[in-house]
Amino acid sequence: MSLVSDIQHRDAGFVSSPGAMMGDAHDFWTLLKPRVMSLVIFTALVGMLLAPEGMNPVLGFASLLAIAVGAGASGALNMWWDADIDALMSRTAKRPIPGGRVAPGEALAFGIVLSVGSVLFLGIVANWVAAGLLAFTIFFYVVVYSMWLKRWTAQNIVIGGAAGAFPPMVGYAAATGSFSIESIVLFGIIFLWTPPHFWALALVKSEDYARAGVPMLPVVAGPSATRLQILLYTLVLAPFAVLPCFMGFGGLLYAAVSVVTGSMMIRDAIRVYRIREGAEANKAAMRLFGFSILYLFLLFAVLLAELVLPLPGLGAISSMVGI
Amino acid sequence: MNTKQTPVPEERPVDAAEDMRRRVRSRSTALGLVLAGLVLLFYIVTLAKLGTSVLIRPL
Incomplete structure (x- = not known):
């Protein structure tokens, strides 16, 4: 099945009656995987504070916000892609899309808008090295892990785990515009x-x-x-x-x-x-x-x-x- | 005389409509707050990027 027809199939699978789907603010918040976001903020902050030169606190806060939103956006895109298997697993069956509260198309649009917005915002607020790494992190989580590895190999979370490991490097890059051995550790x-x-x-x-x-x-x-x-x-x-x-x-x-x-x-x-x-x-x-x-x-x-x-x-x- | 009334089936659509209104209100409120937050954030970030000296200029 091609990617385009697969995407159309996904959207068709959960839309039974369009009027029935009206997620509230909490449903969209859930799409961002807030617990993962909090871990991302935490680890990115440590990476940022490792930087030898300090960062303006306002710009540091704005950068952390952009990194958190980028992580949340990748979570929303992951939930959009995985809605079919989420519906089959007890741990994930009540998520907003399989639960019938958010339409797949809405989650897709939500994730794309936040992804693009967070990367551009981080580029403007901090620098384009950090923004590029954030964009790569989102790409890695959504395309490499969710779309490719997760359903293909038992090593899915070994390689895909890199997506969750990038935030300290993004934080360090936001403060310095480069990478260091410390952030790689x-x-x-x-x-x-x-x-x-x-x-x-x-x-x-x-x-x-x-x-x-x-x-x-x-x-x-x-x-x-x-x-x-x-x-x-x-x-x-x-x-x-x-x-x-x-x-x-x-x-x-x-x-x-x-x-x-x-x-x-x-x-x-x-x-x-x-x-x-x-x-x-x-x-x-x-x-x-x-x-x-x-x-x-x-x-x-x-x-x-x-x-x-x-x-x-x-x-x-x-x-x-x-x- | 038995005055006990059976539940009115027409109540369900009213509940659904009310629930829909609540959800729309929730989304609209959240979107409004996010937009207001973004305005404030862009303003503060602009000041931080340009420095406070941008406020001291001949008019």
Whole structure:
């Protein structure tokens, strides 16, 4: 099926009676995936504050707003494209489009307008390097991940996870007009965090994904292979997340938090690997899923605190090891 | 005499119309607030980009 006919098919699939679809403001807000937006704002802010030269607070706030709206726009476009499979999964069946409250065409127009607007606004407010990277992030999430990888390969969230990892780089680029190794390390942390986070959820929701025909790893390779992959990614992630200490932008508090919470991530990943049957297996997977959110939040919160507050020890470890 | 009344079926369309009005009002209010916010944002961003010296000029 060509892309154009596929798009027409999508629009036809959910429009039963045009008058019946009148989403309110909350439905359109939901299309923006507000929880994902809040994480994007948070990580982009850390990237922005990493910049050696400060940014005008007003322009910094406006840039963060543009990045958040761009992320929300890509969420709306994702919901437009995935409405058919969202309708088949319990976790997503009540979203505005499968729920029949917003027409697919409305979501598409909403997403496109916000995408274009956010990129142009970021270009004018900050610079065109950041705007270009934001545009690429939206393209990557909507076209590369949603339209291509998600329904094609079990590695969908590994490669697609890059879209969620770009915000710190966009934030840094907004402040400086360039990239740095520090912002790339932050990208790497989120990139490595994404597979164990989503695969833990996919282990529990694998029937949903199978029903929708989404080739998530537990569906394609089975739970055992998924548990092993979760453990391997976590074993790489935990030491990688300590890197900021050795590069001078994470202090002693970050070192302590990243080591302790990284160890807890590994402990939970081992539990997921070892407990394979019954309710306890699902419990272990959901525990890892939940803790992974707290883990990423804590890493970035401590980095933010060390950048903003006069906490001692910033750069202490990198000095000790002579980097 | 039994005065108990059965529910009036015609109430449903009225509820639907009221619900539709509420949704339209919600969308319109949100759009208005967003547009007002954008006006304010563009004004403040313009000042920040150009600097406050733009206000000090001979008239």
